[in-house]
Amino acid sequence: MTAAAIWRAxxxxxxxxxxxxxxxxxxxxxxxxxxxxxxxxxxxxxxxYGPNGVxxxxxxxxxxxxxxxxxxxxxxxxxxxLQLFIGIFVLAAIxxxxxxxxxxSAALVFIGLTSFHHRDWATINSGDIFMRLAALYLSFSNAxxxxxxxxxxxxxxxxxxxxxxxxxxxxxxxxxxxxxxSFLYCQAFWTKTVGDVWISGxxxxxxxxxxxxxxxxxxxxxxxxxxxKLLTWFTLATEFALWTLIWVKECRYWVLLAGxxxxxxxxxxxxxxxxxxxxxxxxxxxxxxxxxxNLMSKIRLFIKSLVKQPLTFTYDGANxxxxxxxxxxxxxxxxxxxxxxxxxxxxxxxxxxxx
Numbered sequence: 001m002t003a004a005a006i007w008r009a010x011x012x013x014x015x016x017x018x019x020x021x022x023x024x025x026x027x028x029x030x031x032x033x034x035x036x037x038x039x040x041x042x043x044x045x046x047x048x049y050g051p052n053g054v055x056x057x058x059x060x061x062x063x064x065x066x067x068x069x070x071x072x073x074x075x076x077x078x079x080x081x082l083q084l085f086i087g088i089f090v091l092a093a094i095x096x097x098x099x100x101x102x103x104x105s106a107a108l109v110f111i112g113l114t115s116f117h118h119r120d121w122a123t124i125n126s127g128d129i130f131m132r133l134a135a136l137y138l139s140f141s142n143a144x145x146x147x148x149x150x151x152x153x154x155x156x157x158x159x160x161x162x163x164x165x166x167x168x169x170x171x172x173x174x175x176x177x178x179x180x181x182s183f184l185y186c187q188a189f190w191t192k193t194v195g196d197v198w199i200s201g202x203x204x205x206x207x208x209x210x211x212x213x214x215x216x217x218x219x220x221x222x223x224x225x226x227x228x229k230l231l232t233w234f235t236l237a238t239e240f241a242l243w244t245l246i247w248v249k250e251c252r253y254w255v256l257l258a259g260x261x262x263x264x265x266x267x268x269x270x271x272x273x274x275x276x277x278x279x280x281x282x283x284x285x286x287x288x289x290x291x292x293x294n295l296m297s298k299i300r301l302f303i304k305s306l307v308k309q310p311l312t313f314t315y316d317g318a319n320x321x322x323x324x325x326x327x328x329x330x331x332x333x334x335x336x337x338x339x340x341x342x343x344x345x346x347x348x349x350x351x352x353x354x355x
Contacts, residue, residue: 014175017168019289024099024146026177027106029281030134031097033274034109037131038090040273041116045086048120051077055120063121069114085112096138099148106138126184127275133180134282141173155327161320163327174285181282185242198236201229208269215271222269231265238262246286256283296334303335310339317342 047053049072057077060070075081092108095101113132117124144150145166155162192198197206205228208218221227238258245251260280267276304310315326326340 014172015170018171018174020142020145020166020169021147021289021292022285022287023141023143023174024148025292026281026284027099027102027138027141027143028097028147029284030138031093033131033277033281034093034113034135035090035097037274038086038093042086045082046079048123049116050079050082053120055122060119063118069111070118071111071115072119085115088112099144099150102144102148102150103139103141106135106141106143110135110139125272125275127272127278130180130184131278134177134278137173137177137180142169145169152328152331155324155331161323161327177282177285181279181285182243182246185239189236189239189243192236192239198232201232204228204232204235210270213270213272215267215269218269234258235262252286256286259283300336303337307337310337312339312341314341314343317344 041048048055051057057073060073072081072085075085088108089112092105092112095105096109110132113128113135117128117132151162151166192203197203204222205225208214208222208228238255239262241251241255242259246255260283263276263280266272313326313329316322317326326342329338330340
């Protein structure tokens with residue numbers, strides 16, 4: 001392979017246009033996770049971030065960071081300031097989920113997360129760091145080009161009527177998030193290979209005995225040493241596959257399935273709020289857009305079978321405003337239970353032929 005071919009392959013990997021659908025779906029799931037994250041913080045918000053919280057503003061100023069992104073430090077140290085900050089944060093998360101001013105909303109979410117993390121870094125884990133990075137990536141992405149209010153706004157602001165699926169977009173942020181996830185699993189795998197605990201298969205024995213993190217009582221099979229060894233080696237094999245075999249198309253879905261089993265199993269027995277869901281939602285970026293469309297088609301057929309009498313929306317295709325209304329209905333009707341009828345075409349078909 002020549003240097004020119006390598007350069008072309010590099011550019012194609014990062015910048016070849018592709019579907020915006022996976023990133024749009026990820027944006028929605030990520031926004032929901034952010035809202036859940038804020039809901040979990042809400043009861044103890046003043047304890048961790050308030051003016052009389054466990055970490056004072058004076059202490060925060062002494063954190064060993066070169067740059068502090070903390071708008072709370074610029075606001076008066078009152079509970080009202082914290083409530084205003086969290087209100088803006090919630091609105092940004094809702095806006096990101098809906099795809100309204102997507103990049104700006106993602107930037108606000110990133111600033112909000114960074115502010116909380118810098119305010120009390122002792123309360124965060126690796127999942128919080130990945131959450132912050134994901135918000136930063138989304139602020140540069142084309143996540144608002146599909147399944148978003150931004151697309152609906154385009155229907156009404158464009159000079160001509162926009163129809164059909166969103167056009168292909170540049171994929172560099174999509175690829176960057178895939179690479180980021182691969183690095184995460186690569187680091188997780190190699191750190192586990194240091195020492196003998198994971199290689200010997202004994203790691204999950206100790207992990208499942210961490211009572212402070214236990215969600216439910218352990219089932220009997222997790223008291224079996226052979227089962228624990230097999231699950232330990234399964235974890236290692238899955239994490240290895242999630243940064244190697246996941247790049248092989250023929251293996252990808254099997255690797256993703258193993259990763260989902262791993263994370264959902266951890267979530268079932270360990271109380272690590274939202275961490276596993278943060279990891280699993282990124283898997284959507286590895287799914288072929290054609291498979292997503294096929295899956296949605298099957299869901300629509302199932303929904304249609306339940307709807308005995310579909311709704312009907314008529315519009316005049318010769319009128320731009322009426323056509324825009326119809327396009328808005330079509331995009332909001334994700335299950336295709338509304339029959340959209342162009343009356344101008346019906347009139348044209350029923351008109352007598354000119355002799």
